[in-house]
Amino acid sequence: MAADITLAAPIGTASQPSSFAEFWASFRENKGAVAGLVVLSLIVFVAIFADVLAPHSPLEQFRDAVKLPPAWYEGGNWAFPLGTDALGRDMLSRIMHGARYSLFIGLSVMAVSIVCGVALGLLAAFAGGWIDSAISRVMDLIVAIPSLVLAILIIAILQNPSLEKTIAAVTIVSLPRYVRLVRASALSEMGKDYVIAAKVAGVGSLRLMLRTVLPNCLAPVIVQAALGVSDAILEAAALGFLGLGAQPPTPEWGAMVGDGREFIRSEPWIVTLPGLAILVTVISINLFGDGLRDALDPKLKRS
Amino acid sequence: MHTQRILTLAGAGLAALLLSATTLNAKTFVYCSEGSPENFTPALNTTGTSFDAARPVYSQLVQFVRGTTEVTADLADKWDVSEDGKVITFHLRKGVKWHSGVNGFTPTRDFNADDVLFSFNRQWKPDHPYAKISGGKYDYFSDMDMPKLLASIEKKDDYTVVFTLTQPDAPILSNLAMDFATIQSAEYADFLMKKGAPEQFDQIPVGTGPFQFVTYQKDAVIRFKANPTYYAGKPAIDDLVYAITPDPTSRLAKLKTGECSYIFGPRPQDLEEIKKDKNLTLLSQPGLNIAYWAFNTKKPPFDKKEVRQAFNMAIDKEAIIKEVYNGAGQPAKNLIPPTIWSYNDKVKDYPHDPEKAKAMLKAAGVTTPLEIDLWYMPVQRPYNPNAKRIAEIMQSDLSKIGVNAKLVTYEWGEYRKRAQNGEHMTAQLGWTGDNGDPDNFFFLRNCASAREGGQNITRWCNKEFDDRFNKAQQTTDVKTRTKLYEEMQVIEKEDAPDFPIAHSIVYDAERANVVGYKMSPLGAHVFYGVDMK
Numbered sequence: 048m049a050a051d052i053t054l055a056a057p058i059g060t061a062s063q064p065s066s067f068a069e070f071w072a073s074f075r076e077n078k079g080a081v082a083g084l085v086v087l088s089l090i091v092f093v094a095i096f097a098d099v100l101a102p103h104s105p106l107e108q109f110r111d112a113v114k115l116p117p118a119w120y121e122g123g124n125w126a127f128p129l130g131t132d133a134l135g136r137d138m139l140s141r142i143m144h145g146a147r148y149s150l151f152i153g154l155s156v157m158a159v160s161i162v163c164g165v166a167l168g169l170l171a172a173f174a175g176g177w178i179d180s181a182i183s184r185v186m187d188l189i190v191a192i193p194s195l196v197l198a199i200l201i202i203a204i205l206q207n208p209s210l211e212k213t214i215a216a217v218t219i220v221s222l223p224r225y226v227r228l229v230r231a232s233a234l235s236e237m238g239k240d241y242v243i244a245a246k247v248a249g250v251g252s253l254r255l256m257l258r259t260v261l262p263n264c265l266a267p268v269i270v271q272a273a274l275g276v277s278d279a280i281l282e283a284a285a286l287g288f289l290g291l292g293a294q295p296p297t298p299e300w301g302a303m304v305g306d307g308r309e310f311i312r313s314e315p316w317i318v319t320l321p322g323l324a325i326l327v328t329v330i331s332i333n334l335f336g337d338g339l340r341d342a343l344d345p346k347l348k349r350s
Numbered sequence: 351m352h353t354q355r356i357l358t359l360a361g362a363g364l365a366a367l368l369l370s371a372t373t374l375n376a377k378t379f380v381y382c383s384e385g386s387p388e389n390f391t392p393a394l395n396t397t398g399t400s401f402d403a404a405r406p407v408y409s410q411l412v413q414f415v416r417g418t419t420e421v422t423a424d425l426a427d428k429w430d431v432s433e434d435g436k437v438i439t440f441h442l443r444k445g446v447k448w449h450s451g452v453n454g455f456t457p458t459r460d461f462n463a464d465d466v467l468f469s470f471n472r473q474w475k476p477d478h479p480y481a482k483i484s485g486g487k488y489d490y491f492s493d494m495d496m497p498k499l500l501a502s503i504e505k506k507d508d509y510t511v512v513f514t515l516t517q518p519d520a521p522i523l524s525n526l527a528m529d530f531a532t533i534q535s536a537e538y539a540d541f542l543m544k545k546g547a548p549e550q551f552d553q554i555p556v557g558t559g560p561f562q563f564v565t566y567q568k569d570a571v572i573r574f575k576a577n578p579t580y581y582a583g584k585p586a587i588d589d590l591v592y593a594i595t596p597d598p599t600s601r602l603a604k605l606k607t608g609e610c611s612y613i614f615g616p617r618p619q620d621l622e623e624i625k626k627d628k629n630l631t632l633l634s635q636p637g638l639n640i641a642y643w644a645f646n647t648k649k650p651p652f653d654k655k656e657v658r659q660a661f662n663m664a665i666d667k668e669a670i671i672k673e674v675y676n677g678a679g680q681p682a683k684n685l686i687p688p689t690i691w692s693y694n695d696k697v698k699d700y701p702h703d704p705e706k707a708k709a710m711l712k713a714a715g716v717t718t719p720l721e722i723d724l725w726y727m728p729v730q731r732p733y734n735p736n737a738k739r740i741a742e743i744m745q746s747d748l749s750k751i752g753v754n755a756k757l758v759t760y761e762w763g764e765y766r767k768r769a770q771n772g773e774h775m776t777a778q779l780g781w782t783g784d785n786g787d788p789d790n791f792f793f794l795r796n797c798a799s800a801r802e803g804g805q806n807i808t809r810w811c812n813k814e815f816d817d818r819f820n821k822a823q824q825t826t827d828v829k830t831r832t833k834l835y836e837e838m839q840v841i842e843k844e845d846a847p848d849f850p851i852a853h854s855i856v857y858d859a860e861r862a863n864v865v866g867y868k869m870s871p872l873g874a875h876v877f878y879g880v881d882m883k
Contacts (some may be wrong), residue, residue, distance in 0.1 A: 108746045110669045134673060134742055207758065290728075295742050295757050306738070 073342040080338020086331035094146040101140035102126070105298045109135040114314045130316045132307065138316065141298035142324050148299045149280045149328060152214055156279035157272045159218045164225020165268065169256050171226065172233035183230070186223035194220040195285055202291045210299070213292045217282045221275055228271055232264035266343045273336035277329040284325050300325050376588040377882050379864075381875065382595045382610035386568050389484060390555035392529035393473050396489050401529040402875045406561035406574050406590055407449070408532040411440055411466065412523055416876055417868030419638070419690060419786020421523045425461060425533055425558065426511075431826050435518030436501075442466070442509040447579040448535050449562040453554040455538050461558050463505040468536035470503050480539055484552040490530035518824040520831060521787040528785050529874075533558070560585045560878040569594055586866075586881035605630060605859060611882065612860040612867065614875070618676055624859050635869035636689055637856045639733035640682055640791065641780035643744070643849040648809040649775050651716050658846040660710035661776075662700040664751045665744055665849060674739045675852055682850035684839045686791045689871040690783070691828070692835035697843050699850075708751045718752030725769065725777035728759045733780035733854050740778065740851065769807045777807060778851070786872060788835045792819055795842060810847035 075081055093100060103109075109127075113135040118125045129138040171182040189197065201216040202208050236242060237260060245259045286292040287301025295302070300321040307318035387403035388395055395401060413424035426440035448457035472480045473488040474497060491497070499522070501514040515522065525531070538556040542548050555563050560582070561574035572592040576585045593610060595601045601613040602620055606627070616624060616632075624632045645652040645661065652658055667681045683699035686692070711718065726741035727734065734740065738759070745755045755776075760768060769777045783790045793799055797816040799806035815838050822834040842848075858875075860867060863883040870876060 106746065106749075108669075108743065110666070110673070113673055133739060134746075290759075295738065296745060 070342050074338050077338040077341055079334045080341070083331040083334025083338065086327065087335055090146050090328055090331065091150065093143050094150050097143040097147055101137075101143045102128070103137040103140045105136065105141040105144040106296050107136065109137070111135070114310070114317070116314070117316055129320055132303070132317050133310065133314075136298075138320055141303060142300070142321060145298045145300045145303065145321060145324060146328070148210065148293060148297065149283070149325070152210070152217070152283040153276035153280040153332070155214050156217045156221060156283075157276050159214070160221050160225050160275065161268065161272055163218070164222055165229050165261070167222075168226045168229025169233055169261065171230045172237065173252065173256055179230075182226065186226050189220065190223045195282065198282060198286060199289070199291060202286065208286075208291045208294060210293045210297065213283050213286050216286070217279050220282065221279060224271060224275065225268065228267055229264055232267060233260050236260050236263050270336060270340040270343060273339050274333065277332040277336070280325065280332070281329055377586065378589040378591060379587040379611045379877060379880060379882060380591045380593050380609065381877065382601045382604055382613040383592045383875075384594075384601075384614045385596055386594055387572075389552040390563070390566075391484065391534065391552040392532045393469070393488050393491060394484055394552060395529075398873050403572055403592060404532065404555060405529070405874065406559055406877060407555045407557035407563050408534070408559045409446075409557065410527055410529075410531050410533060412527045414527050414786065414870070414872065414874075416879055417870060419524070419871055421527050424527075425466075429523075435520070435824060435826050436515045438513040438515070438522065439506070440466070440511045440513070442511065443581060444509060446558050446581045448538070448558055449556050449577060452556050452563055453550060455541050455556055457535065457537055457556075459537065461533070461535075462508040463511045464508075464536045465533050466511045467503060467505055468539060469531070469533045473530070474500065474503075479543065480548065480551065483548050488530070490528065494525055494530075496525075518826070520823050520826050521785065521789040524785040524787040524790075561590050582878075585878050587877070590877055602859070605861065608861065610861075611864050612858065614858060616857055616859050618678060618857075621857060629862050631860050631862050631864070633858045633860060633867070633869050634678075634855050635871060636680060636687055637732060637782070637854045637873070638687055638689060638786060638871045639780060639782040640685055640687060640853055641731070641734040641778065641851040642682070642685070643776060643778050643851055644769075644774075644808040645776050645847060645849070646772055646774055646807070646809055647847055648772060651714065651720070652775065654714050655845055656710050656714040657716060659700060660707040660714070660751070661748075662846050662849050663703045663707035663710070664753070665747050666702050667699075667851065668702070670740050670743055671852055673743065674736050675854060676735075678735075678857070679852040679854040682852050683843070685795065685842060685848075685850060686788050686835075686839070687783075687853040687871075690786055690788055690791070692788045692832040694836040694839040697839050699843075700846075704747070704750050711751060711753075720753045722748075722753060722755050722775045723758045724755040725758045725765070725774045727762065727765060727778060729762045731780055732782055732856075734778065734851070735854070737778045770803050770805065772802065772807065772809055774807070779807060780851075782873075784872065788831075789823055792822075792835065792838060795847060796820075808847035810845065812841060812845055812847075815841045815845075
């Protein structure tokens with residue numbers, strides 16, 4: 048998240064003094080984006096305080112209360128508001144803790160991809176020549192393989208699936224988008240007068256990269272990052288569903304859906320509730336990301 | 351055009367009516383099976399589906415008493431075993447008739463020793479004229495080490511056959527009651543060879559069994575009719591039909607409407623519905639299997655007996671039965687299921703006692719938290735409906751005694767290979783028996799199988815256990831063997847190389863008017879001896 052903090056400031060200095068106020072004014076015009084932000088904040092809140100908010104431990108198996116339906120159905124019990132799963136674990140607690148894993152995966156994938164993507168993209172743009180070709184072709188290669196297939200392949204190579212390996216696989220798969228974005232905008236910025244002026248003034252290339260060019264490439268990267276979080280969550284959930292993500296008993300949403308799919312006809316809440324959680328989270332992030340794009344992209348602003 | 355169609359329809363309807371009228375007099379028994387057989391020669395096959403399809407037609411030298419795993423006379427009405435156990439002389443039943451009129455074949459002689467020689471030599475001798483027909487792979491014959499075990503099979507006279515073995519082998523009789531040892535007609539084989547169509551031998555079966563083959567349509571139906579000359583008496587039902595119905599839901603629907611008299615394996619979630627229906631009867635039988643959790647005794651701390659015992663006490667077996675088997679299983683305390691002779695019911699299972707388990711771990715010098723790995727199969731097995739869920743229950747129970755279990759799995763083939771190489775600390779696995787002899791289970795814990803790549807994935811090699819195992823294999827006296835096996839179960843329980851999980855229960859369902867059906871613990875479907883009210 049360190050990236051966010053450094054990046055907001057330069058844009059501000061580049062345009063007008065109250066740029067955040069301007070951004071906010073533009074952002075809140077978009078009702079969907081605000082709704083997304085509200086829901087997302089709620090999910091983040093639940094994830095952070097899951098230990099306090101969850102009624103039970105997500106791992107405790109209540110052997111006398113197996114496959115209880117949500118409390119408002121017949122046979123439900125208010126001790127388990129959303130029912131229990133096949134091993135008698137509280138669904139609500141598992142979903143609350145699951146938010147942690149999903150957000151953690153989403154944010155770490157985003158952070159790592161931003162750092163690596165920006166570094167590789169700038170390097171490709173500035174170095175040019177064979178370094179540029181090498182980086183670009185490797186990224187082309189990654190894009191050429193369907194992302195989920197590639198992620199499965201990476202996990203298979205790394206063996207013994209785990210949460211960390213999921214993050215690594217999803218990061219590699221999503222890297223090309225960042226690299227290409229940064230490289231393209233850096234290249235277009237480099238031809239502009241202010242960069243040439245800086246060069247003439249004798250600015251060192253590292254400073255040129257990080258202080259002069261980078262801040263001006265960041266707006267699209269931020270938008271990509273926001274939308275990338277939801278992609279990362281979805282891909283991690285798909286891996287979890289296939290049993291290649293977080294290992295039991297981790298209450299990861301994708302894994303919960305995967306384990307519960309045999310109950311879809313008899314005890315549907317075991318599989319639908321975590322699925323719903325993924326859906327709501329991804330939609331809210333996407334709405335928020337769209338709003339962010341509209342507010343940050345000058346071309347899309349109202350004329 | 352229109353009237354003509356109506357006429358045809360009416361004609362068809364009338365014909366159907368007439369047909370059903372005739373079948374009303376004859377007793378037709380419809381078994382709704384789960385799939386099509388590959389062919390009708392059991393020696394070529396390995397699946398229960400194919401064995402079931404061929405069974406009505408054939409007999410073996412010896413057979414399992416219906417509904418048990420006890421061996422009794424079939425085509426051999428008696429047999430003698432030599433003093434050293436290496437020579438078995440079978441005295442064949444006289445006057446057993448081969449089915450007549452199938453595929454244009456009329457037998458000129460009764461069943462005799464030539465047929466026995468034909469049936470075994472085909473599987474044994476690569477230069478046998480029929481050895482290469484229909485693929486020529488005899489999996490069971492080779493997997494049971496028959497080529498190594500057999501020294502010779504000789505015909506003494508038309509009704510005496512002598513099997514000579516390279517070493518005494520007590521389970522041999524049970525092995526010969528298995529489907530791969532089915533006796534087929536040498537004369538029919540010659541007849542087809544002359545006709546130039548030897549492959550028909552495995553498609554259109556001629557046997558000595560209670561039912562005679564009529565027709566087979568792949569993925570649709572197999573028809574048999576009663577054999578009036580069957581040596582044990584004509585079956586009570588006249589026509590036996592296998593209606594091939596792969597979908598369990600439609601099988602149940604057909605059973606309800608009376609289209610089927612008997613169905614294979616209903617879904618667990620339909621069991622309640624069948625129980626409630628007064629026209630239907632739910633049959634269940636403990637399967638001849640075991641699901642177990644093996645401790646790798648070569649890896650510390652599982653080299654210590656106390657640790658293994660503590661692990662046995664830590665797990666809530668009842669919870670596994672209830673939540674994973676949905677009650678369709680019984681908790682296991684021995685390696686063999688209670689349906690097998692020599693099951694030692696006096697063996698006491700370890701109680702579920704986490705407190706004591708914790709204390710025992712401490713006494714054994716194990717420092718907690720202890721990190722172990724726990725392997726689970728990636729696929730459903732007949733003995734284990736969901737190994738992952740069992741692993742999760744174990745993981746939760748183990749955490750209460752300070753053990754952190756990491757769940758591990760691999761692709762199924764890889765899983766078996768790695769487990770047999772002993773890469774695991776603890777791993778779930780299981781076994782389904784195929785002849786009902788305890789030997790067929792206990793070899794899973796003997797020293798020979800504890801080798802690298804062997805099936806004893808506990809790597810447990812206990813001399814007392816192994817000596818008894820070998821002794822039991824080489825004596826044919828059932829009493830002596832029973833005693834040895836009973837002692838072995840006590841030794842195994844005390845040394846606890848594994849945690850026996852469960853023996854699963856197998857379900858079938860029938861119409862309430864079916865009488866006399868007995869479920870086979872071996873998973874076989876046998877319709878001789880069945881009648882309809």
